[in-house]
Amino acid sequence: MTLVLRFGPGDAARCRFAVSPLQVTMSALLVLNAPSRHAWYLPWLRGIQDVIAGLDLGLLGVAAPVRGHGPDFLWPSPTGPLTTIEDDLARVQATDPGVVAAELAEHARRLDPRTVPAHLYRGLTGDPVEARDELVAHQREAWRLLVAPLWDRIRGLLDADIATRARQMADGGLEGLFSHLHRRAKWESGALHLIGLGRGSVDLRGRGLTLVPTAFGWPNLGIGPTDAISAAPPALVYPMLGAARLWEPAARSPAIARLLGAGRALVLAETLVPSTTSGLARRVGLAPATVSQHLAVLRDVGLVTAERRGREVFYQQTPLAAALTSGMHPDSPAAGPN
Known part of the structure; x- marks a missing residue:
């Protein structure tokens, strides 16, 4: 399966890098939810055993998928390289309740109700404002406990990754950038082919593409939103260079x-x-x-x-x-x- 991002006039000029503390936090939750699939992060997992022993993320633990696609509003596209956790959380908090209801309902349909506590399953399909507020509170707690203690070191590596990628793009254009970004990202005939991220074609329509490195992404890529009506550029979340230095x-x-x-x-x-x-x-x-x-x-x-x-x-x-x-x-x- 391949998702193709088609670049038109102006899209290359609107490709930019951004940093998102919340993207890093949500990626860390994916590791936490499926540690056996992320052996690279075992040193981090061992180091937070005391923290996660009493950690209850409630609805967020159900809404953050072990694999596959989750609610897009929980992963807002960052606006630039200086985005803070409060900037990210404010964007989630501002999500229209109708969008929250639709995306959580869609996520609930992908779950097996027998594997989810009944009250949490009801939360996915209940009052969207209450669900949104609860999810934001749990995202803030996950950030505080899982990522904030490492953030200075993570942020340094994110900035180093962006500097390296920017040089690649300056030297070789988009082809030079994407040839080094990830083995599942291929630049062919003016389009970016993302292997294993779905099937279909997305016209960027002059929105460009936001490139977001994350500390907890290896070996995966993530993309969103890719719907036809979104005014925001899709965000491509990729594993940063040198993640091993964190440990x-x-x-x-x-x-x-x-x-x-x-x-x-x-x-x-x-x-x-x-x-x-x-x-x-x-x-x-x-x-x-x-x-x-x-x-x-x-x-x-x-x-x-x-x-x-x-x-x-x-x-x-x-x-x-x-x-x-x-x-x-x-x-x-x-x-x-x-």
Whole structure:
């Protein structure tokens, strides 16, 4: 089965990247609902056992499918690279009750009522406003417990993925971008062929396409909405580059620590993932002012670069720093991209 996205005049110019904390959260729920299908994320699953022991997501646990298609309104297309979780949740909260009722009813028809608690099954087909409010509350809780503690590190990798993909598109156009995006995405004759995402053809009608990397997507692709009446561009959710870095400890060499000092070496190791000063401070347990001083020194000697993105500045290791921090210890993970 292949879904074909047909690009017309103006669609290429309207292709853009976006970040969605809620897309990441919903993708994490897919992993949580079917852990045996996502062995790549076992380190994360082991790390949240205490959290999920008392986690009850109620209606959201039923509405987020183990496989296949779920209600589109729970996965709103993000509007840009600076989208926050509150931006995402506000869009879900603003969904028309008629849309909520129709999509939840359709989802309920795909379920076996015998496998769902009766009160939750009734919730899918009951008052759409109550259902929408409950689902938003559970999405916020899922974000807080499952994703927020990792968000600084995830966000750094998402930004690194977007920077890499943007270079691919600048160098090779859409063909160059999609040839590296995913093995099930093929660019042929001015159209994007998505293998295994349904059957049919979708005319983008000048809306373009939103490309959304996620930390929990491997090995899957996701697409939506693709209906003919939607004014929003479809969002293609794909697994980000370097997801394994989320589970790897930062490489820390005793020799580098003696050279730079323990605190500065720790900050340098964490800049393997592009990070803000505040994000680094939370991860390494140092005051933001101290981290800022360390970054200034590391930047002056050519070990980190600084790049402004909107209101934030992200710091990342230079190739020189990567060479210094990799291979210094037999147990250190490689500093290169995955």
